[in-house]
Amino acid sequence: xxxxxxxxxxxxxxxxxxxxxxxxxxxxxxxxxxxxxxxxxxxxxxxxxxxxxxxxxxxxxxxxxxxxxxxxxxxxxxxxxxxxxxxxxxxxxxxxxxxxxxxxxxxxxxxxxxxxxxxxxxxxxxxxxxxxxxxxxxxxxxxxxxxxxxxxxxxxxxxxxxxxxxxxxxxxxxxxxxxxxxxxxxxxxxxxxxxxxxxxxxxxxxxxxxxxxxxxxxxxxxxxxxxxxxxxxxxxxxxxxxxxxxxxxxxx
Amino acid sequence: xxxxxxxxxxxxxxxxxxxxxxxxxxxxxxxxxxxxxxxxxxxxxxxxxxxxxxxxxxxxxxxxxxxxxxxxxxxxxxxxxxxxxxxxxxxxxxxxxxxxxxxxxxxxxxxxxxxxxxxxxxxxxxxxxxxxxxxxxxxxxxxxxxxxxxxxxxxxxxxxxxxxxxxxxxxxxxxxxxxxxxxxxxxxxxxxxxxxxxxxxxxxxxxxxxxxxxxxxxxxxxxxxxxxxxxxxxxxxxxxxxxxxxxxxxxxxxxxxxxxxxxxxxxxxxxxxxxxxxxxxxxxxxxxxxxxxxxxxxxxxxxxxxxxxxxxxxxxxxxxxxxxxxxxxxxxxxxxxxxxxxxxxxxxxxxxxxxxxxxxxxxxxxxxxxxxxxxxxxxxxxxxxxxxxxxxxxxxxxxxxxxxxxxxxxxxxxxxxxxxxxxxxxxxxxxxxxx
Ligand SMILES: Nc1ncnc2c1ncn2[C@@H]1O[C@H](COP(=O)(O)OP(=O)(O)O)[C@@H](O)[C@H]1O
Ligand SMILES: [Mg+2]
Numbered sequence: 001x002x003x004x005x006x007x008x009x010x011x012x013x014x015x016x017x018x019x020x021x022x023x024x025x026x027x028x029x030x031x032x033x034x035x036x037x038x039x040x041x042x043x044x045x046x047x048x049x050x051x052x053x054x055x056x057x058x059x060x061x062x063x064x065x066x067x068x069x070x071x072x073x074x075x076x077x078x079x080x081x082x083x084x085x086x087x088x089x090x091x092x093x094x095x096x097x098x099x100x101x102x103x104x105x106x107x108x109x110x111x112x113x114x115x116x117x118x119x120x121x122x123x124x125x126x127x128x129x130x131x132x133x134x135x136x137x138x139x140x141x142x143x144x145x146x147x148x149x150x151x152x153x154x155x156x157x158x159x160x161x162x163x164x165x166x167x168x169x170x171x172x173x174x175x176x177x178x179x180x181x182x183x184x185x186x187x188x189x190x191x192x193x194x195x196x197x198x199x200x201x202x203x204x205x206x207x208x209x210x211x212x213x214x215x216x217x218x219x220x221x222x223x224x225x226x227x228x229x230x231x232x233x234x235x236x237x238x239x240x241x242x243x244x245x246x247x248x249x250x251x252x
Numbered sequence: 253x254x255x256x257x258x259x260x261x262x263x264x265x266x267x268x269x270x271x272x273x274x275x276x277x278x279x280x281x282x283x284x285x286x287x288x289x290x291x292x293x294x295x296x297x298x299x300x301x302x303x304x305x306x307x308x309x310x311x312x313x314x315x316x317x318x319x320x321x322x323x324x325x326x327x328x329x330x331x332x333x334x335x336x337x338x339x340x341x342x343x344x345x346x347x348x349x350x351x352x353x354x355x356x357x358x359x360x361x362x363x364x365x366x367x368x369x370x371x372x373x374x375x376x377x378x379x380x381x382x383x384x385x386x387x388x389x390x391x392x393x394x395x396x397x398x399x400x401x402x403x404x405x406x407x408x409x410x411x412x413x414x415x416x417x418x419x420x421x422x423x424x425x426x427x428x429x430x431x432x433x434x435x436x437x438x439x440x441x442x443x444x445x446x447x448x449x450x451x452x453x454x455x456x457x458x459x460x461x462x463x464x465x466x467x468x469x470x471x472x473x474x475x476x477x478x479x480x481x482x483x484x485x486x487x488x489x490x491x492x493x494x495x496x497x498x499x500x501x502x503x504x505x506x507x508x509x510x511x512x513x514x515x516x517x518x519x520x521x522x523x524x525x526x527x528x529x530x531x532x533x534x535x536x537x538x539x540x541x542x543x544x545x546x547x548x549x550x551x552x553x554x555x556x557x558x559x560x561x562x563x564x565x566x567x568x569x570x571x572x573x574x575x576x577x578x579x580x581x582x583x584x585x586x587x588x589x590x591x592x593x594x595x596x597x598x599x600x601x602x603x604x605x606x607x608x609x610x611x612x613x614x615x616x617x618x619x620x621x622x623x624x625x626x627x628x629x630x631x632x633x634x635x636x637x638x639x640x641x642x643x644x645x646x647x648x649x650x651x652x653x654x655x656x657x658x659x660x661x662x663x664x665x666x667x668x669x670x671x672x673x674x675x676x677x678x679x680x681x682x683x684x685x686x687x
Contacts, residue, residue, distance in 0.1 A: 073633040
C-alpha cells in the first residue's frame with residue numbers, strides 16, 4: 001500500500017529525513033518509535049503533504065501513485081489521514097460543517113454519493129459514541145477550547161468518520177490518561193481490516209498494549225535503524241533509546 | 253436636474269414642498285457652513301487617510317424624477333414590517349410598504365413628518381453640520397429619506413427596511429443625499445436595516461440620526477453594498493438616553509470610495525452600546541471607517557469591534573475614538589479592530605484611540621493585523637477540503653463572529669449570503685504547494 005524509498009526531506013533547508021525506507025502493506029499496523037527530534041513528525045507531515053515539509057529526494061508510492069506529487073487535499077481524498085500531534089484550533093469553523101464538507105469531498109473523489117445532512121448526522125453520532133465525545137462538541141468550532149485529550153479524541157473521531165485507507169497517528173497518545181488511551185486504541189482497532197493500514201507514531205510503548213502492532217520500527221536521526229515485531233517495543237520501553245544509539249555508533 | 257455646486261463653489265440649499273421655516277433655516281445655515289468648510293481634505297486629522305479628489309472633480313447632479321417601474325427587488329421579500337425604497341434619493345412609492353396597520357409604529361417619508369413634535373424636537377440636533385462638511389452638505393441638500401417613530405413601550409417584532417438604490421454613469425453622475433430620523437420612544441424596541449446598492453457611477457451621501465429614549469432597545473444595521481464605481485459617504489449619528497441599549501452593525505462590502513462614520517453619544521446613565529463593523533474589500537476599494545463613541549454619562553458600557561478582510565489592492569481604514577468625559581465615571585469600554593490581509597498589496601490603517609478625562613473607568617483597546625493561518629489552512633486541506641474552499645472557509649470564519657450575532661434570522665442569512673458571494677476568489681499570492 002505504502003512504499004517509502006530512500007526518502008530525504010527537510011524543513012527550512014534543514015535536512016531531517018535522511019534516507020528513510022519503509023514498506024507498509026494493506027491490513028498491517030506499523031508502530032514507529034524514536035527519541036524526540038528523530039524526525040517522526042517530519043515523516044508524518046511529509047506523507048500528509050504539509051507545505052513546510054519539503055521532500056528533496058527518494059520516493060513515496062501509495063497504491064501505485066506518486067504520493068509526493070499530490071497536493072494535501074488530494075492525498076486525503078485518496079484515503080490518507082494524519083491524526084496530528086498538535087491539532088490546530090479554528091475559531092469560526094463549525095466542527096460538524098467542516099467534517100461533513102471533508103467527508104463529502106472524499107466521497108465525491110472516490111465516486112461515492114455525497115451524504116445529506118441527516119445521513120451525515122447519523123454517521124457522526126455513531127462514531128462519536130465510539131470515541132465517547134459529547135455531541136455538544138460537534139456544534140463548536142473546530143478544536144476551539146478543547147482540552148488536549150478532547151483534541152486527540154476529535155482526531156480519532158474524524159478518522160472514524162472519514163474511514164481512511166492509510167491512517168497515520170502522530171503521537172495521538174501523548175498526554176492522554178489511561179481511559180482516553182483506551183478510547184483512542186479502540187477507535188483505531190475498529191478501523192483495522194485487510195483493507196486498512198495504520199502507522200502509529202509514538203514515543204512510548206503504552207498505547208501499543210491496547211493497539212498491538214504487527215511491526216515496530218525505530219526511527220533515529222532521520223532513518224529507520226531497527227525493525228522488529230511487537231517485542232521490540234517492550235525492549236525499547238525497558239532499555240530506552242540509548243542502546244540503539246550505542247549500537248549505531250558501534251556499527252560505524 | 254440641478255447642479256450640486258455652482259462654479260463659484262457655493263452651495264445653494266435644496267428646499268422641498270411644505271418645508272417649515274425651521275427646516276429652511278437649518279438648510280441655509282448648513283449650506284453656509286459647507287461653503288466655509290469646503291470639501292474635507294487630507295490635511296485634516298479626521299480625513300487624513302481619505303482623499304476626496306476623485307469625488308470632487310465630478311460635476312454631480314441631483315435627480316428629481318419620480319422613480320417608477322418595479323425594479324429592483326428587495327433582498328428581503330415581504331419579510332420587513334415596513335420598507336421604504338429610495339431610488340437616486342427619491343422615494344419609490346410603488347415599491348414601498350408602510351406599516352400603517354401596526355399601532356405605535358410610524359414609518360413615512362421624512363418630508364411628511366416635518367410638522368410632528370418629535371421631528372421638531374430631534375431633527376438635526378445630533379448630526380453636527382457645524383464641524384462636519386459632509387453632514388453640512390447633506391443637511392443643505394437632502395430631498396428625501398425615512399422618518400421612523402416608535403411610540404413608548406412599543407415592541408416591534410421583526411424589522412423595518414430602508415433600501416437605497418443608486419445609478420448613474422459618466423454623463424449623468426447622480427448624487428443622492430438621504431436624510432433619516434429614527435426616534436425610539438421610552439422602553440420601545442426596534443430593528444432598522446438600511447441597505448445600499450446600485451449600478452454604475454453615483455454618489456450617496458447619507459445621514460441617519462437615531463434617538464434611543466430611556467430604556468429603548470435599538471438594533472441598527474447598515475449594509476453598504478454599493479457598486480464598485482460608486483462613492484458612498486455616510487454618517488450614522490446615535491443619541492442614547494438613560495439605560496438605552498443600542499447595537500450598531502456596519503457591513504461594508506461594496507463601493508469604490510467609502511466613508512462610514514458611526515458616532516454615538518451615551519448621554520444617559522446606564523446606557524450601553526455595541527458597535528460592530530465588518531468590511532470585506534478587494535480590487536481597488538477604499539473604505540474608511542471612522543467612529544466616535546462619546547461617554548458623557550456615568551455607568552455606561554460600550555463594546556466596539558471592527559473586522560476587516562482585505563484582498564488585492566484594497567485599502568481599509570479603522571479610525572476609532574472613544575472619549576470618556578469628566579462626568580462619565582464607571583465607564584466600561586472596549587475597542588477592538590482585527591484585520592485579515594489576504595494579499596501583500598492590500599493596506600490597512602488601524603488607529604484605535606482612547607481619550608479619557610476621569611480616573612474611574614475601565615477601558616482598553618487594541619488592534620491586530622494578520623494573514624490567514626497556514627496551520628489552519630493545512631488542517632482543512634489534510635481532511636480533503638480543497639485549497640480554495642479551505643481559504644474561503646477561514647475567511648468566512650473570521651467574519652462569522654460578526655455575522656453570527658445578528659439576531660434577526662432574515663438579516664443574518666442575508667448577510668451570510670452577501671459575504672459568501674463577495675468572498676475573494678483569488679488564491680493567496682504566496683501559495684505554497686507541495687511539489
Ligand atoms: N518548524 C521547524 N523548523 C526547523 N526545524 C524544525 C521544525 N520543526 C521541527 N524541527 C526540527 O526537526 C527535527 C525533527 O523534528 P520532528 O520531526 O518534529 O521530530 P519528532 O516528531 O521525532 O520529535 C528536530 O530536530 C526539530 O528540532
Ligand atoms: Mg513529533
